Amino acid sequence: MPPVPAAREKRLVGTSLKMYFDLPSTLRYIDAVSQLSSTASNANIDLFVIPDFITALPSAEKLKNTNVWLGAQDTYSEDKGAFTGEVSPLTLSQAGVRIVEIGHAERRRLFGETDADVAKKSAACVRNGMIPLVCIGEKSKSNIASQAVGMAVEECKPQIMAALSEIPDSAEVVLAYEPVWAIGASEPAGADHVVAVTQALRELVAGRQGRTRILYGGSAGPGTFQRLKDGVDGLFLGRFAHDTKNLEKVIEEMREA
Numbered sequence: 001m002p003p004v005p006a007a008r009e010k011r012l013v014g015t016s017l018k019m020y021f022d023l024p025s026t027l028r029y030i031d032a033v034s035q036l037s038s039t040a041s042n043a044n045i046d047l048f049v050i051p052d053f054i055t056a057l058p059s060a061e062k063l064k065n066t067n068v069w070l071g072a073q074d075t076y077s078e079d080k081g082a083f084t085g086e087v088s089p090l091t092l093s094q095a096g097v098r099i100v101e102i103g104h105a106e107r108r109r110l111f112g113e114t115d116a117d118v119a120k121k122s123a124a125c126v127r128n129g130m131i132p133l134v135c136i137g138e139k140s141k142s143n144i145a146s147q148a149v150g151m152a153v154e155e156c157k158p159q160i161m162a163a164l165s166e167i168p169d170s171a172e173v174v175l176a177y178e179p180v181w182a183i184g185a186s187e188p189a190g191a192d193h194v195v196a197v198t199q200a201l202r203e204l205v206a207g208r209q210g211r212t213r214i215l216y217g218g219s220a221g222p223g224t225f226q227r228l229k230d231g232v233d234g235l236f237l238g239r240f241a242h243d244t245k246n247l248e249k250v251i252e253e254m255r256e257a
């Protein structure tokens, strides 16, 4: 008898606004995403949206009768104390945040975040009942095509291991594979590369007890998922979801793929 194929994971898609929008446009955006809640639910897809910290509370209010998950772009690793300017994971969870980005490439590059920070922040999320959305990816694109996949996997491996090192094996985690060179670009990384890398990363986490979904991010938009679906469970969108019609298109495509 042929082996029964492993059931595929429930798909997941979401978007981070980074620091692109001002306050009124963020609130309008959250309203527009809330309108996509039933489209996503009917397609059996989890949908999340990540505004800035300032709009977390009003966003939670707007999303409270929907199935859309509210996210945060970062968190501090401690729950309380003398950490001026930081945002507590306890407060985020109390505000209704369900998923927290950890170690985005921009945080690593511009703000010096290390794998050790990522480990502590991931633990802080789990401790407070939130899901860490751990961003990983290689910094540069290899010129030697035959080595690109192996090199990317080697670079991502310690990033993943660090993130998992301080959380229980049973904790739910989302990994966002975002090759740094594909973020803010005109098009996503090539499908062959992404599928090969994410399949290898999935093997690394296959023994985990906790649900571990893998997303692709980096100039993703309509048309991307279909090409990556053999490697990933969904997409982490940026600029190409600023128009929520594109987000809707992506959800529709994920339903059909």
Ligand SMILES: O=C(CO)COP(=O)(O)O
Binding pocket: 016, 104, 178, 182, 183, 184, 185, 217, 218, 219, 220, 236, 237, 238, 239, 240
């Ligand atoms: O960094 C990203 C998502 O976190 C991707 O951003 P872009 O899709 O705008 O490249």
